[in-house]
Amino acid sequence: MALDITVEDNRWQDAGLEALAQQAAEATLSHFDLESEDCEIALLACDDARIAVLNAEFRGKPVATNVLSWPAEDLAAADPGGQPQLPEADFTGEIPLGDIAIAYDTCAREATDANKPLSDHLRHLVVHGVLHLLGYDHIRDLDATVMEALEVEILGNMGLDNPYTINGSL
Template sequence: MSGDPAPSGKPTASRLTVEVMVEESRWADTIPDAPAIAERAARAAYARAAADSFDPAPPDAAELTVVLADDAAVRALNRDYRGKDKPTNVLSFATLDDETAPPPPPGEPLFLGDVILALETCTVEASEAGKPVGDHLFHLVVHGVLHCLGFDHEADAEAEEMEALETAILRDHGLPDPYAPDPHPDDQQEEAAAPPPERER
């Protein structure tokens, strides 16, 4: 993995509106403060990465949506938009990917896209990796928002840059490297980190 991303020196956007939609009520049973964690993660990712995502500078205002859904909902989206009939941990629908999309009207925020998470998959991954599910949620939202800002991991160099950025953001919030293997694996369990997040393409 490469080192920390160097500060760009560019200004970040002055306003970001984050709407968190809870479509699966069981999130509250699993992580009572899931909406707050999701919003905090989205803001952290945007604050760290927005300056490098826009030329010459980020918009004065932007907005995005985080949806706390379940495996069934994410599976349907994954099937319909990616041709993969299975759930995944997080999907990002980035409006910046659409080069034909018109800019927002003057004074209106730029909509960055939707980040959608699957409860059951997120919970299982966190358990298998031996990490708090709230920490995993934070990471997945960061990952999804970075996709909305144009980051990707198709090529090795892109993946290294994106993983380094995610690791730096999580460290800023007191969370460990999400890609590092467990240094003290259980005797009966192989070393494992949570599977890397996916995205809608």
């Protein structure tokens, strides 16, 4: 897979970002039987200040968030809870999926608050971001249910706990 990572906050390198992001993205694509070597994703590893600017610019919310995604194409299902269409290769044979930005400060704080390793939370957020690139969302309740179930399944296949449980319970 072409995972083009731009690191603006060096704390991400100490967190093992490249290997963890690659693992999470490949697990997500594999879940949908997409050939990861054909897919292209750009990942911006930044801090809260940078993601707040991006969140303000693209979503009108001038606050930091954990992850943002910009799909290369709109694959979303029209019906709530529906299955998005799978992306197709362009004329070069590549499948450009889009861009993801992830903020170190928020990710680290959320991991600490949830009493889980930063590496686990990072992989969760990359899975979450890739699902957005594949047309999944959590705005409508049914869509959120589908997306969360996929996250739990993909992370479980990677040997990670359900990120939506607290101390072993929902």
